[in-house]
Amino acid sequence: MDEQLNDAPCGFLALSDEGTIVSINQTLLSLLGYSLEELSKQNINCILSVPAQMFYQLYFFPLVKVEKQVEEMYISLLTKKGEEIPVLLNACRKEKDGVPLTNCVLIPMRKRNEFENKLLLARNEAEQALAAKNKANSDLEMVLKTLETKQEELLELNNQNQKYKTDTEKELELARNIQEISLTEPIQNEHLQMESFYKASSDLSGDMYGFYQIDPHRYGIIILDVMGHGISSALVSMSLHSLFQRLISRGISADIVMKELDRYLHDLFENNDEARHYCTAIYLLIDTKKQEIEYVNSGHPPAFWQGPCGEQVELFSSTPPVGLIEGIQFKTKTFSYTKGGRLLLYTDGVTDPLGSNHLQSILREHPNDSITELKERILQSLHHKEHSYHKNDDQCFIIVDFK
Known part of the structure; x- marks a missing residue:
């Protein structure tokens, strides 16, 4: 590294797209109390606080990748002794010898x-x-x-x-906008027809869902609700999104999907119980060739299955929420279905004003409604109830028709 840059009155480091520290100047090493050998080739997470790690993964890296630069971002670094140091971060992304690098300048803000x-x-x-x-x-x-x-x-x-x-x-x-763009589009084909609704209680939501076609006959549907509302819950839900998208697309069984989500949350908050978050979730693996649904419900409100003859089945929870208790064994449940049935999944932001019985009644009393008409009927009920209901919560529901 250039001698002037190495001893500059501000911190400097260069990162690869994987978050690996490619170079770091002596000013920043002295500020953090590390030697060059201790940080070289290490991941940036080793010098970031937990909130800063999440902010880096979900906001900083996507933004610098799209915009090529970031200006005046305020985050906290961790010294070798565990002390937090607030810094002002400027960064730009360039290629060197064909390899993209993110160059970062970090200015301590303690004096401010x-x-x-x-x-x-x-x-x-x-x-x-x-x-x-x-x-x-x-x-x-x-x-x-x-x-x-x-x-x-x-x-x-x-x-x-x-x-x-x-x-x-x-x-x-x-x-x-990034959070809403990450929501998948409902699937409509000769096997399934889907509709969904998503509304955040504030700027950001802790609710998240996804639809995925794994192969010509298998589909994965997941809906989850992270504890609380706002920025912290949204950051956790977005971090879970990239994990469950990868797992479901590979066709992994429902119990393993939940186990990996649970393991991820425990690892994320291993050293910070005060910041710990958990979430309720239900995942369904649908096989239209076998006409079977394999599912795991972890602390989430029960989904409703209504057969073509009007019979209803509730898919109850059999385990605590994901990330709440370590060592949980997730057990998969399976049931067969007949074509012409309908499935409704939702978060508690829908049942708090309406009640689960009201949702069941809407399904039962309007079996001949199209899936679009049923969605509008639920939204009208929500709008009517919200005038006399004061709690503000994220709202999300999914309707699936089986052809």
């Missing part, structure tokens, strides 16, 4: 935090001086001038914070 604390301290000192009746007029005037200067600095800082808020809202909008 210290400066904010000093401003607050100066303000408190000024207020104490104003309250002291025995202070001389000359001292009071000096304090007032100091306060005026500090207030101007604080106003400038507030303006910066407002800009940060605006930028964050734009980034959340981009993240919401």
